[in-house]
Amino acid sequence: MTSGAGQGGAGRPAGAAAERAGGLFITFEGIDGAGKSTHIAALAERLRSQGCEVVLTREPGGSVLAERLRELLLHEPMDALTEALLVFAARRDHLQRSIEPALARGAVVICDRFTDATFAYQGGGRGLDQRVLVRLEAWVQQGRQPDLTFWFDLPPAVAAERRAASRAPDRFEREDEAFFARVRQAYAQRAAAAPQRFVRIDATGTRDAVRAAVEAALAAHPIR
Numbered sequence: 001m002t003s004g005a006g007q008g009g010a011g012r013p014a015g016a017a018a019e020r021a022g023g024l025f026i027t028f029e030g031i032d033g034a035g036k037s038t039h040i041a042a043l044a045e046r047l048r049s050q051g052c053e054v055v056l057t058r059e060p061g062g063s064v065l066a067e068r069l070r071e072l073l074l075h076e077p078m079d080a081l082t083e084a085l086l087v088f089a090a091r092r093d094h095l096q097r098s099i100e101p102a103l104a105r106g107a108v109v110i111c112d113r114f115t116d117a118t119f120a121y122q123g124g125g126r127g128l129d130q131r132v133l134v135r136l137e138a139w140v141q142q143g144r145q146p147d148l149t150f151w152f153d154l155p156p157a158v159a160a161e162r163r164a165a166s167r168a169p170d171r172f173e174r175e176d177e178a179f180f181a182r183v184r185q186a187y188a189q190r191a192a193a194a195p196q197r198f199v200r201i202d203a204t205g206t207r208d209a210v211r212a213a214v215e216a217a218l219a220a221h222p223i224r
């Protein structure tokens with residue numbers, strides 16, 4: 001169900017996304033404070049300047065219902081399974097109301113976190129059984145996966161410093177460094193399991209260096 005299969009052909013640069021049929025689904029992943037939001041905005045601006053319709057969205061959230069669930073997820077205490085069920089309920093609504101229609105009309109959808117984050121936070125961070133997540137993923141997504149995932153990787157201590165300088169922490173951001181080390185490890189496992197989709201970005205660099213790495217990776221990535 002990868003969008004656009006057979007339209008562009010392997011090896012065609014993703015920078016030509018505006019001409020593709022079937023849209024392009026790009027996700028940004030990484031621990032809190034890695035720089036996702038900063039660089040999503042830059043990428044969206046660049047693609048729009050090339051004439052692409054870009055839908056910028058986020059998880060949990062991205063639809064009216066999912067944004068309400070986000071508020072609960074970020075601030076209300078709950079156990080790991082409840083958390084995962086709410087995340088996937090939000091994702092289902094987000095996919096149906098926003099992501100799938102946008103991809104169907106050929107837009108580039110850029111999403112701040114998606115299912116890799118669920119495997120990383122609820123799986124790695126909270127220790128929830130991955131088999132439960134695999135099953136929920138299959139039910140909710142019906143085969144839908146991102147075409148390209150940028151994983152912003154950096155040590156938890158560096159991310160914590162950046163977060164401290166920028167805003168008040170939510171329920172996840174208050175977790176300790178060991179939690180984020182497990183989240184990071186789970187991201188590494190997801191990346192190793194889907195190397196054709198994942199691009200690891202060294203997020204320790206300057207903003208300019210990270211932006212250049214994202215643009216180079218996008219230009220080099222074949223559309224699948």
Ligand SMILES: Nc1ncnc2c1ncn2[C@@H]1O[C@H](COP(=O)(O)OP(=O)(O)OP(=O)(O)O)[C@@H](O)[C@H]1O
Pocket residue numbers: 030031032033034035036037038039162163165166203204205206207208210
């Ligand atoms: N390369 C960088 N070097 C130094 N600081 C950075 C860099 N990139 C982003 N920042 C700063 O780090 C902070 C966190 O960045 P940002 O909000 O983009 O991270 P995030 O991955 O979206 O975090 P969250 O998952 O919590 O939303 C911000 O204050 C941002 O300006």
Ligand SMILES: [Mg+2]
Pocket residue numbers: 036037038112
């Ligand atoms: Mg962010």
